[in-house]
Amino acid sequence: MRAVGERLAQAVGDYILRDARVPRALLPTALRALADGQGLARVDLAVEGGRLRAIAPVGRLGAGAVLDLAGRQVWPSFHDLHTHLDKTHTLARAPNADGTLLGAVKAVMADHARWHAAELETRADFALRCAWAHGTAGLRTHVDAAGPQARMSWDVMQALRARWAGRIRLQMVAMAPMDTYLGAQAEAFVRRVAESGGVLGGVTRIPGLPPAAARQRLALALDALFGWAGRYGLDVDLHVDESCEPAADSLREVARAAQAKGVRGYVVCGHCCSLAVQPEAVREQALDLCLEAGLAIVSLPLVNLFLQDRSAGRTPRLRGLAPLHEIAGHGIPVALASDNCGDAFHAYGDYDPLEVLREGVRNGHLDGAAADWSASVTATPARLMRHPARGMLEEGGAADFIVFDARSMPELLARPQSDRIVVRGGRPLAESLPSFAELDCALAEAGHA
Numbered sequence: 001m002r003a004v005g006e007r008l009a010q011a012v013g014d015y016i017l018r019d020a021r022v023p024r025a026l027l028p029t030a031l032r033a034l035a036d037g038q039g040l041a042r043v044d045l046a047v048e049g050g051r052l053r054a055i056a057p058v059g060r061l062g063a064g065a066v067l068d069l070a071g072r073q074v075w076p077s078f079h080d081l082h083t084h085l086d087k088t089h090t091l092a093r094a095p096n097a098d099g100t101l102l103g104a105v106k107a108v109m110a111d112h113a114r115w116h117a118a119e120l121e122t123r124a125d126f127a128l129r130c131a132w133a134h135g136t137a138g139l140r141t142h143v144d145a146a147g148p149q150a151r152m153s154w155d156v157m158q159a160l161r162a163r164w165a166g167r168i169r170l171q172m173v174a175m176a177p178m179d180t181y182l183g184a185q186a187e188a189f190v191r192r193v194a195e196s197g198g199v200l201g202g203v204t205r206i207p208g209l210p211p212a213a214a215r216q217r218l219a220l221a222l223d224a225l226f227g228w229a230g231r232y233g234l235d236v237d238l239h240v241d242e243s244c245e246p247a248a249d250s251l252r253e254v255a256r257a258a259q260a261k262g263v264r265g266y267v268v269c270g271h272c273c274s275l276a277v278q279p280e281a282v283r284e285q286a287l288d289l290c291l292e293a294g295l296a297i298v299s300l301p302l303v304n305l306f307l308q309d310r311s312a313g314r315t316p317r318l319r320g321l322a323p324l325h326e327i328a329g330h331g332i333p334v335a336l337a338s339d340n341c342g343d344a345f346h347a348y349g350d351y352d353p354l355e356v357l358r359e360g361v362r363n364g365h366l367d368g369a370a371a372d373w374s375a376s377v378t379a380t381p382a383r384l385m386r387h388p389a390r391g392m393l394e395e396g397g398a399a400d401f402i403v404f405d406a407r408s409m410p411e412l413l414a415r416p417q418s419d420r421i422v423v424r425g426g427r428p429l430a431e432s433l434p435s436f437a438e439l440d441c442a443l444a445e446a447g448h449a
């Protein structure tokens, strides 16, 4: 693999990548029939002036410098649809006392007082450097939009978005309590989100009310939210039913409200764990409603495995994973994403969509169509983020891709692929993963170690 990297680094000007295997879902339609039983097609890729000039069946492109990949896989850049850059890398100072979702919420709420522009920017920038080194070109982050730190956090993310433009396309979701959309300040809030190019968000749960009253209030809040989304032309990304309780069924309320207000195509529902534990008929009906309403679902396997079905001294029996086969089987767009990394919600994670896909495949038994699930961390989230690069390999598109030392899907998923070669504009990245020690130093400098 080192030799491939060296040859790519030396490739001056235009070159041809010979014999690359690419998941068919990430190729132009005309080439998909080339795929083998695993869903991988063997192609040549011509790189010219930092763009993909041509993609053709293997052996068809010959002129110019040729770099033979001997069947190694090439994927387009990743898109990570659901993260929390504001909370990232706070674990050391704000650990989760009992490991549960509620424990995480409490730890982070208490940590809000420690959030300041310099340290937040340091943590989030470190996260983006990790994402960049792993091969990510688009990333959406939720940002806590309540509390005294809210305005500061949003401003920091806007500054980071500008600084990373051209490398990672950063999107922000204002993660507000649902009551925000009903309050007197609702329109001012929505306008601020719209003016800064954000997405409307929140958790579809009303705390502190009996179930019937909470349900009623949630319906009102969702009607208001989708009303604002329609009026201001905003996309929506909600945290939905992050629970292994079958009674958690706000997803159908989201579908109802989205459809009632005619907002469709770019409404994303994250988590949807409870779908996996509901009776089949209930789940099927909920998925029918999602399809009719044009919703998309993003599953967060790493965080759900970490938080769901947790209690002290007991081994979890449930996976917390949304029913991925069934969602995809309904024709509902489904993405996989990182969610929290290095905080009370998830002690691990490194903004590596390949790790997310690997765990999704292993825990969701997606191995039968693993190559097609490549779209869940590339093309599908890119479309939901309205990224012009589309998360695919396309003629005329930028020569942004990742080369893996793996010919088959089992080879790809057997290893972390730490030696992957990330190529942007036809050139391999010079940057590698930053050391955690760097983060410690930077946080100490920012005065918040």
Ligand SMILES: [Zn+2]
Residues within 6 Å of the ligand: 082, 083, 084, 142, 239, 270, 339, 340
């Ligand atoms: Zn989340």
